[in-house]
Amino acid sequence: MSLNVAEILHSCRFFAEVQDQAFERLLRIARIVKFEKGTLIFRENQECPGVYLVGSGLVRVFKTGGSGKEHTLHMIGPGDTFAEMAALGGFRLPANAEAVADSTCVLLPRDLFRRALEEDHQLCLQMITSFSYWVQHLVGLMGDVVLRDAVSRVARYLLNAEADDTETIELPSLKRHLASHLNLTSETFSRTLRKLIDAGVIEETDGSRVRIVDRNKLRLVAEGLSPKL
Structure with missing residues (x-):
């Protein structure tokens, strides 16, 4: 069954608290993008296209060292997002991303998404709350690896x-x-x-x-x- 934009947005934990008016605003700027298994979605240091939400499939975010060795930072499945920090911070992408399975995502284009946050303070506050959970997740992940x-x-x-x-x-x-x-x-x-x-x-x-x-x-x-x- 193919997923539509609204279904993917609703399933995303990052946007779980977004209310009706803000949700409609996101719907207007969002679009579906599909990637076949093995597709490189973006490379490190490229301009960030926007925030990606995974509806189905699996995406790997990874860094490549000088020797060519790869280290996987995140495995992003349905309900999760990637490239959100670069999109909001306005900086270049800090890592690579590839589809490790056929994947359907929603893309919120960077400039349109940033404008939506500037114009809707409630949406902006909801994003800050979501970011706090994401930071908590990263701290837990670091603790797992070290301890x-x-x-x-x-x-x-x-x-x-x-x-x-x-x-x-x-x-x-x-x-x-x-x-x-x-x-x-x-x-x-x-x-x-x-x-x-x-x-x-x-x-x-x-x-x-x-x-x-x-x-x-x-x-x-x-x-x-x-x-x-």
């Missing part, structure tokens, strides 16, 4: 991932991107998944999906309160 071991990091990712009614989670087809996001090697990530499977916390349903078998135990593992696996 948690590999098992806790993977467990926490699975806890926060969007699962279907059967508690099944779709992992990125290229697990090395997710491993990089968690600051792990691909080998360590695979071993960690195997530990969780062997402990009966999750089970692998196919090559790219896992199902949470015991969410309470997974939560204990994520918080470092479970016996060492």
Whole structure:
């Protein structure tokens, strides 16, 4: 089923508190953009086109070092946004973005979005509130990478991932991107998944999906309160 602009805006956590008048304003400037798997959406240091909202699919935001090595900063799925900081700050894009699955997004063009914020103080206040949650998320992510071991990091990712009614989670087809996001090697990530499977916390349903078998135990593992696996 194809998603329309209103559905994607409604599903986005960043715009969850936007009220009717402001929502209509966003609808007028928004447009659908689609990316096939493997498409480079933008490159680091390019001018920012605007704020992207993911309706379906998966987008990877990443940096590339001088040696060509890539580090995944974020994996952006349905309900989340990317490029919002550059759009609002008026600076060049600080990272690259690519579609790692066929993806449908909404684009709020930068200049039109900034003008909407200037003209609608309520919308601007709602965006500030949303940014505060985003900063809180980033602080938590940094804490995960610095303070948690590999098992806790993977467990926490699975806890926060969007699962279907059967508690099944779709992992990125290229697990090395997710491993990089968690600051792990691909080998360590695979071993960690195997530990969780062997402990009966999750089970692998196919090559790219896992199902949470015991969410309470997974939560204990994520918080470092479970016996060492």
